[in-house]
Amino acid sequence: MKFDLERGQIIKGKPVADKISEKLIEEVEEINSSGKIPKLALVRVGERSDDLSYERGALNRCGKIGIDTDVIALNEDVTTDEYIKTLNRLNEDDSINGILCFRPLPKHLDENLIKYQVSPLKDVDCFNPINLAKVVEGDHGGFPPCTPTAVVEILKHYNVDLKGKNVTVVGRSLVVGKPVSMLLLNENATVTICHSKTDNLSEVCANADVLVAAVGKAKMIDDSYVKDGGVVIDVGINVDDEGNLCGDVDTEKASKKASLITPVPAGVGSVTTSILAKHVLKAYKLQNS
Numbered sequence: 001m002k003f004d005l006e007r008g009q010i011i012k013g014k015p016v017a018d019k020i021s022e023k024l025i026e027e028v029e030e031i032n033s034s035g036k037i038p039k040l041a042l043v044r045v046g047e048r049s050d051d052l053s054y055e056r057g058a059l060n061r062c063g064k065i066g067i068d069t070d071v072i073a074l075n076e077d078v079t080t081d082e083y084i085k086t087l088n089r090l091n092e093d094d095s096i097n098g099i100l101c102f103r104p105l106p107k108h109l110d111e112n113l114i115k116y117q118v119s120p121l122k123d124v125d126c127f128n129p130i131n132l133a134k135v136v137e138g139d140h141g142g143f144p145p146c147t148p149t150a151v152v153e154i155l156k157h158y159n160v161d162l163k164g165k166n167v168t169v170v171g172r173s174l175v176v177g178k179p180v181s182m183l184l185l186n187e188n189a190t191v192t193i194c195h196s197k198t199d200n201l202s203e204v205c206a207n208a209d210v211l212v213a214a215v216g217k218a219k220m221i222d223d224s225y226v227k228d229g230g231v232v233i234d235v236g237i238n239v240d241d242e243g244n245l246c247g248d249v250d251t252e253k254a255s256k257k258a259s260l261i262t263p264v265p266a267g268v269g270s271v272t273t274s275i276l277a278k279h280v281l282k283a284y285k286l287q288n289s
Helices: 014-032 049-065 080-092 129-137 146-157 177-186 201-205 269-287
Strands: 039-045 068-074 098-101 166-170 190-194 210-213 231-234
Touching (some): 014 269, 068 080, 166 177, 166 201, 177 210
Parallel strands (some): 039 098, 166 190
16 A cells, blocks of 8 residues: 555544454354354443443444344442442353443442453453453453554554554553553564653654554644654544544644544544454354354
């Protein structure tokens, strides 16, 4: 694929998601023909708008693929013990193949205790530290987080060569920054992790062949952070001063130098639910091998 170095090419997530989904539909149809249906349980506390938005996307994607879903909506005042009892019930339910816990959890819940309660075999979005350890080890038997996996799938789909390339990740969270760095390292990239305390942040980023923005600050990344001809992947989900959904990247400015750049919305987020469905099917196979 030849890139236009003078003008940013917007690379959307839908073609990536559709390609993944097409293969999953075939596999699920084969499973359904035997009278079985893979099933995902989504555990949500309260009604946060971002949780509800992701939930709608997950239900829609799973429905199209043929994966059954069950939403467990817990009250805002649910206790840690009640949350854990819910997880234990889902762990023991053989009809449930995957469990997704919406995060971050409310502050009154003990996430450090809860995260160990999700069965690693059903933990399709890498909540349990056992699966996170597998990401670090390069063990493909677990479930890496869906969003970081979506980043890698987009880069592969658009034929971005990662081997030996300088990749900079802005953000060090356990949800995106750290795991996406490990996944990219497993693809033989040379990875630099940056954060709010990094000296000369824009200069460090401007040396990257591939820049992954996962800092959580609206339109922070402008053209000064981007290498001429570099690839920019925007993982951020924010709301700008005018109330519009936007990413961590100022797309208009960054696209002046980037060869490829993902938009927000319609970028990484649109691939994430397909990865979730893929993980549910993987969990089904592991549990029924």
